[in-house]
Amino acid sequence: MTSPVGLHRVVEPVGVLPQAAWRLDASPRVGPDEVLIDVERLNLDAASFRQLSEKHGGDGAAVRAEVLEIVTSRGKMHNPVTGSGGMLVGTVRAVGPESPLGLKVGDRVATLVSLTLTPLSVDDGLAGWDGLGEQVPCSGHAVLFARSIAAVLPDDLDPRLALSVLDVCGAPALTDRVVRGYAAPTVAVLGGAGKSGSLALVAARRAGAARTVGVVPVAGERERLVAAGLADEVVLADARDPVGLSAAVAGALGGPADVTVVCVDVPGCEHGAILSTVDGGTVIFFSMATSFAAAALGAEGLAADVSMLVGNGYVPGHAEFALGLVRAEAGVRGLFEARLAAD
Known part of the structure; x- marks a missing residue:
């Protein structure tokens, strides 16, 4: 049974909401009220990226490695120092029959909820990112809950521009x-x-x-x-x-x-x-x-x-x-x- 706020995705500690959890289940199975997104780009929030960059002295490879480790170990992008994450852009792969979000397969969307509560898995090792900027091209998947928010990307704006704007909207x-x-x-x-x-x-x-x-x-x-x-x-x-x-x-x-x-x-x-x-x-x-x-x-x-x-x-x-x-x-x-x- 799924929870509209994602309680069923919490691995540890059980009983807290996804944002407060240490680790989430990011498996790609789709619950009846969930949406599965094929991820193409993350946008790290400014505080998180600054902290990681300063910690590693601007070494992009080290920043990339730590972001990958966070996502792999936590099932979400949730910087344990700043407590923040960011958001993502991707394409809807699957929609549960009870999802209230109004999205359909093939929609290109930006999530308007934090990566700190979004189940996320990366499958390309972030190989296309140099670790030197907030926007992270990548391949993977993410899951939205019934109480999540997402916006279909506008046709008249560069997707990178739209992502940057929606990150702080x-x-x-x-x-x-x-x-x-x-x-x-x-x-x-x-x-x-x-x-x-x-x-x-x-x-x-x-x-x-x-x-x-x-x-x-x-x-x-x-x-x-x-x-x-x-x-x-x-x-x-x-x-x-x-x-x-x-x-x-x-x-x-x-x-x-x-x-x-x-x-x-x-x-x-x-x-x-x-x-x-x-x-x-x-x-x-x-x-x-x-x-x-x-x-x-x-x-x-x-x-x-x-x-x-x-x-x-x-x-x-x-x-x-x-x-x-x-x-x-x-x-x-x-x-x-x-x-x-x-x-």
């Missing part, structure tokens, strides 16, 4: 929702030149932000974000330096931001985000590098009356919303395409 949708709850707020996006950050900036502007600032750590990213024209101001600051970050945001906006969106892929940015946000404002943590204990205790220690949201990656309609932003905004599309070219 929850960020702009949640930013849109939060910004619309204020009357012309100021918005700061930490990591504004990245995938989720650039989309969040566009979403904030379209949702009615009075002024936006993109925060980046290095001059090259500042130049790219300025050229893209996605923010009213672009400032250079280390998001791990609370005092320096808050001063940079206040200097650009004339005071703390009403809404701060954290889209960085390094740890230690919680206190700076809180200090950069006005009392009564909102911080959206959209980074798998976030320590939520640090965020909660930091807000308490700073006597900061801010609402803090965990970006959970799912907002109804988030996939088409993000793809629409990329179609409509040449600046954000250019940033994504440049990143893909560099990979």
Whole structure:
């Protein structure tokens, strides 16, 4: 008997949900409400890829070997250090008769649920990947549950571009929702030149932000974000330096931001985000590098009356919303395409 949330795929420890499990059963048999995907590409999340790359000093072969070991031993791509994974693109091979996902055999899809809870098997040893970029061409299979989410890839966008956008599509949708709850707020996006950050900036502007600032750590990213024209101001600051970050945001906006969106892929940015946000404002943590204990205790220690949201990656309609932003905004599309070219 299958479970709509995948409990039947949990090997150890029994009784937890697939995301919390150490190991999943990735066998290709299809349950009545499951979907089997032939995998062609993984997209590792930024925090996970950065951690692996830094651990191995940029040695792509070593990164590739560790990713393969994780998938082989765990039956899913679930980085044990960052707790994060990514998503994938593939073609539907089989659909159980009771699947509610609306997919059919032959559909080319991107999964909109994390690889940390997706049963996954790789059969080519990742031979086509050099370990130097987040996108991982590969051969294998994956399984979706009744409560999984997937989007059929659009015909008008390069599949690699669509995958990159869909990997972070929850960020702009949640930013849109939060910004619309204020009357012309100021918005700061930490990591504004990245995938989720650039989309969040566009979403904030379209949702009615009075002024936006993109925060980046290095001059090259500042130049790219300025050229893209996605923010009213672009400032250079280390998001791990609370005092320096808050001063940079206040200097650009004339005071703390009403809404701060954290889209960085390094740890230690919680206190700076809180200090950069006005009392009564909102911080959206959209980074798998976030320590939520640090965020909660930091807000308490700073006597900061801010609402803090965990970006959970799912907002109804988030996939088409993000793809629409990329179609409509040449600046954000250019940033994504440049990143893909560099990979």
